[in-house]
Amino acid sequence: MSTRAKRDASLTDYARPSVAVDTAVLTVRDGALCVGLLTDERTRRRRLPGTFLHEGEVLADAVRRSLREKAGIRDVEPAQLHVFDAVDRDSRGWVLSVAHMAVVRANALGTLDALPVPDAVGLDFDHDAIVAFAVERVRADYADRADPSGLLDEPFTIRSLREVHEAVLGHRLQPDTFRRRVLPQLDEVGAVRRGGVGKPASLFARRPSTRSS
Amino acid sequence: MSTRAKRDASLTDYARPSVAVDTAVLTVRDGALCVGLLTDERTRRRRLPGTFLHEGEVLADAVRRSLREKAGIRDVEPAQLHVFDAVDRDSRGWVLSVAHMAVVRANALGTLDALPVPDAVGLDFDHDAIVAFAVERVRADYADRADPSGLLDEPFTIRSLREVHEAVLGHRLQPDTFRRRVLPQLDEVGAVRRGGVGKPASLFARRPSTRSS
DNA sequence: GCGGGTTTGCTCACTCTTGATCTAACTCGT
């Protein structure tokens, strides 16, 4: 086919893959980073929620639809991770999966089962790899910004903020170093927490510019 | 359609988009970060090289095929950037584009025209956005690692390494601060450059662990 | 051969960051 003929060719002249979206929904529970999983009824294997892209739908809408329909999850801001394109990744045929991630509060996981990330192995398809991408991404997001995904109710204390960061990052943080790093990103609410043991802590909220875009 | 019926459904029960790949090929020339562009013969608008995905092909192979066929570029390691999925992004129909980037030496751009990144505006489709993604990515790659994409012949001097980094990052670097940061990633070759004005500089090669994976 | 100019790479003073320690402010049990 000549260059001109190729350009004028109909889109249907080329075979097209099916396009799916799969989403690693992450949360923090019991001080640990967890991922939400479904169990396939037939194979009993665990996997991430996903769906095929419908005609005329953008990827983020497909993600939202799949999380709502498969898990009862609403109000998520998914982020693209990577396209998984192994030609044999799905036994039904040629399927590309655009992997996404979303971070939600533990009480917003709907019907997904929360598994600590180290336990989320042996998933169907290439979902282990998708989880790994998502974990790397959320850890990068939390490295320098104060709770970018809004896992904490506001206002919060520096200690509870640090504990969320330690859960996401998977390692301990030096309290005062952490405090000095996040203070510029926070507004002191002016009240002081009472009811716990020890010196009452100041309460903070995130400044608007640190909220996840 | 019941859940069981949906699972057993053929892939062709869902409409599928065309999937394209578009690639921002970046290089450094005359001390500036540049992107390689084609000019559309019909519309005269500039754009990135791209192609539709062929049946059974993985994305990286499609990228390589398109760069070879459209620009005579070989031996590239493309990296995925983002999927562009606006339903009206292409007048021919529903097309998703998986944007990629590749970094090559200036003499490997084939028939692409090299434009300094600030001049690469008003491109067709959403290619301006693709270039912006690619620039952000290459700048992140070059922030802490010594010439990860191998733009320099080896061995090289610290000064020429710094000049490449300044071209990619788009700002000046303090010579000695830069030197101390990269030295742990380099092996001194043991020779000294001669023929230039000034004290002869030592020659270096990158340690294998800093090469781009 | 020497002086001027340029470049490399080292030195040093200063600034910034870190983390342990200390003081302050609370709760709880006696």
Place this chain on the structure above:
DNA sequence: ACGAGTTAGATCAAGAGTGAGCAAACCCGC
């Protein structure tokens, strides 16, 4: 009411990083 224990937040000493300036090592013109 007070002491013990815990937590928050400030302080300070030590270490790390930065960048200007300097000495060394070249090339080039005279």
